[in-house]
Amino acid sequence: MRTIKGPGIFLAQFMSDAPPFNDLRSICQWSESLGFKAVQIPTWDIRLIDLEKAAKSKDYADEIKGIVGEYNMEISELSTHLQGQLVAVHPAYDALFEGFAPAELKNKPIERQAWAVQQLKYAAKASQNLGLNAVPTFSGSLLWHTFHPWPQRPAGLVEEGFKELGKRWKPILDYYEDHGIDVCYEIHPGEDLFDGITYEMFLKEVNDHPRACLLYDPSHFVLQQLDYIQYIDFYHERIKAFHVKDAEFNPTGKQGTFGGYQSWLNRAGRYRSPGDGQVDFKTIFSKLTQYDFAGWAIMEWECCIKHPEVGAKEGAEFIKNHIIPVTDKAFDDFASSGTDEKMNRKILGLD
Template sequence: MRPVTIFTGQWADLPFEEMCRLASEWGYDGLEIACWGDHLDPKKAASDDGYVREKKEILARYNLNVWAIGNHLAGQLVGSRNTKRFEVFAPKETHGNPEKMRQWAIEEMKATAIAAKALGAEVVTGFMGSTIWEAWYSFPPVSDEFINNGFKYVADLWDPILKVFEENNVKFALEVHPTEIAFDYYTAEKLLTYIDRPSFGFNFDPSHLHWQGVKPHLFIYDFADRIFHVHMKDATVNLDGKTGILGSHITFGDHRRGWNFVSLGHGDVDFEKIIRALNDIGYTGPLSVEWEDSGMDRLHGAKEALEFVRRIDFPKSQLAFDDSMKND
């Protein structure tokens, strides 16, 4: 059976050791460690053996492993326009200077590859940013040249970063997600025409595809060789005649939204099809719970989510059910 981990990004308000204690008590096999809060400082991990040793000792104390680390926030700043809205992700000394924010993010992502290697993780999950997300709706009219230049811009920024990933034998897995250069099936397909590096692939997260109307299991089959990591995350769509699929500028969790993230097993995502697809492509990596549900206590939800993943995951059959009926 595949190991089950939990992404610590939504828990970064807790001290790292407290997060480890909770995950261990719930029964998780490991963590997908977020590079914010006190959970992991990439630059420190890339340069300080003692810091890495301390993190490993804490993980070992709670019998937890690490297959992946996540740096979504710095990754977002690499390719975005970096207006004031994005300053929440960057150090104060870079605020007000979009290019300074970008350069900080580029160096942060390079360090993240080295940090992953130091921790023994093979994958870094994260975002890449986009300068053209605001043009997802073609009004005012958007030219093909504008869109293509946006893809090229992000690809060019990430090329030297991905070289560092390859030097450290670590893979980068983009979470296909609104606000990213690749946010659905066809933008993911298009991005692969601009980035053709062995270190680049996807962190499959069905929740973001589901509410957009994309069938997540089809994404797995068609991008099989690029699925480097898997998030287990659920969403529910509630189009009741008043709600809109774009969210209406209403906060997550509000019942008036057209869709919401919910704890695993409480939404509409067809996880059985996802497990069968993962079996068919031979994915044996971790299933990482990314827990987001504004309507449920997170301590209850994280434990219940683990139980759901254990129950829904199953190995692929090694024989056909009707083999025993055949005459030799």
């Protein structure tokens, strides 16, 4: 076993035009002041990193790493959630996802997808330059509009959708294999990979690719009423990244998992700051430690009630208090009678 690293913070939800949230140096100084030990950097925000430049210039990557290091922190991972989303977009969602890519790609879905694939490749090379080993992302979705089977799905539709998704991701996964980096899909509603079954269907299409790994975020499973503890037992060998985000599910006689088109504040299922929801993080940290999780515990703030700066301050302490320093000995070592093969055979009645 090893001790989980942390606390870390995902910077995406904190970026703004006002200091200290408007550039890498300032937000690192702020993060360090709260007790964070790592930052997970969203690669679509040029104020934090020029992804293409980090892929092509080791000197620039070292500069970015140096800025973070000035504040006694590390880079945990480079996030490519928005670019991964654009690998597979159903036309019904084109307009909603236009903002995920440069303006010049508007109304150009083919060019937009090619841009997204290149961005993911840049992330692999940049991660290699930075000495990282995992890239969190989304899978994108061709099938999400059919997740509820009404009208009835035609036979073979799901299989064709996953076949195409695998076709799009396999070359990317191969590229990541060449660079020694894991692709960590965040299993998330709105993506074709939204639970364990869909992840397994995807794995089948990419031949159980060793780089097709997971980002574990239990909040999405609370909203789906999926057993997020047993999920770790099933997939711990593939979990290479971890978001500490809380959630709660409070169904009523008027709404449940679908939420009735309500705002986040008024939904039965909603995201909360760490410690304010229903997620059993004590068991999660125990499970991940038991299975020798080697990554970072990264706080992701998405709360419909609490102020983000308060959530961040509390989140750093919350993660710190849940990390388990692993033991290097058994609790009953004091009663050990030593190792003696002759004694062992005697106890077994063999001599």
